[in-house]
Amino acid sequence: MNAILEKARRYNRKFQRIKTNLPGRFMMPDQQEYPCQVMEMSPGDIKLYTPVKAAIGDRIVVYIDVMGRFDGTVARLFESGMALTLQLSPLKQDRIADKLTWLTNKDTISTLEDRRHERKQPEENTSHITLPDGRSYECQIMDISISGAALTAPVCPDINTYITLGKMSGKVVRHLDNGFAVEFAPT
Structure with missing residues (x-):
């Protein structure tokens, strides 16, 4: 005992x-x-x-x-x-x-009020990403705003990796259940 x-x-x-x-x-x-x-x-x-x-x-x-x-x-x-x-x-x-x-x-709280810009789902959601080593992959844009995008692709780059989405440069800022989020670089 x-x-x-x-x-x-x-x-x-x-x-x-x-x-x-x-x-x-x-x-x-x-x-x-x-x-x-x-x-x-x-x-x-x-x-x-x-x-x-x-x-x-x-x-x-x-x-x-x-x-x-x-x-x-x-x-x-x-x-x-x-x-x-x-x-x-x-x-x-x-x-x-x-x-x-x-x-x-985090999944139950609405993050809408935390967003800096309104996000939209594009009509044409297929694009491509290019990684720093030059590899390119087709991706799907889940949603997009002036400041960033949520993407799905065959790869999930590490956080803080700089990528190109179409002609926009950005940095991977978080991983999502089904993809990752990119914050666009200021122009």
């Missing part, structure tokens, strides 16, 4: 974890980097899916798309990954909580 109570105390969490599916990477104590997927996160801990595991007590650095960089200590290992505890200031915990809340609710 005491062992059960001790285990419950050890895993008692100060914060509620949010289920996510964020890509990232982490650096082991030997400076080697590996890819990972954030399965759950809170302002106090992270649960990572990764085939490569550190030892309990190891300090590692995690880089999570959208969320940023975190220093953590390996608290638990499980079959498909590991859990880390984070030591963050109350201010950074609040910021992480805000980002997690936004991530949880």
Whole structure:
């Protein structure tokens, strides 16, 4: 019975974890980097899916798309990954909580009021994108405005990659469930 109570105390969490599916990477104590997927996160801990595991007590650095960089200590290992505890200031915990809340609710909140310009669905929605290395792909324009466009294509360029859509230059600013968003460069 005491062992059960001790285990419950050890895993008692100060914060509620949010289920996510964020890509990232982490650096082991030997400076080697590996890819990972954030399965759950809170302002106090992270649960990572990764085939490569550190030892309990190891300090590692995690880089999570959208969320940023975190220093953590390996608290638990499980079959498909590991859990880390984070030591963050109350201010950074609040910021992480805000980002997690936004991530949880972003699909249900109307982003129309956040848009700088009205978006329209073009009548002719087929175009092409050109990547920095010169490769060109046909794409479909889901919607477009003066400041950017949402696209689907056979490739999904990394965020911050500069591309050309038709004759417009722009930068990939976010990945969508079925494509990516481009912000046009000022002319």
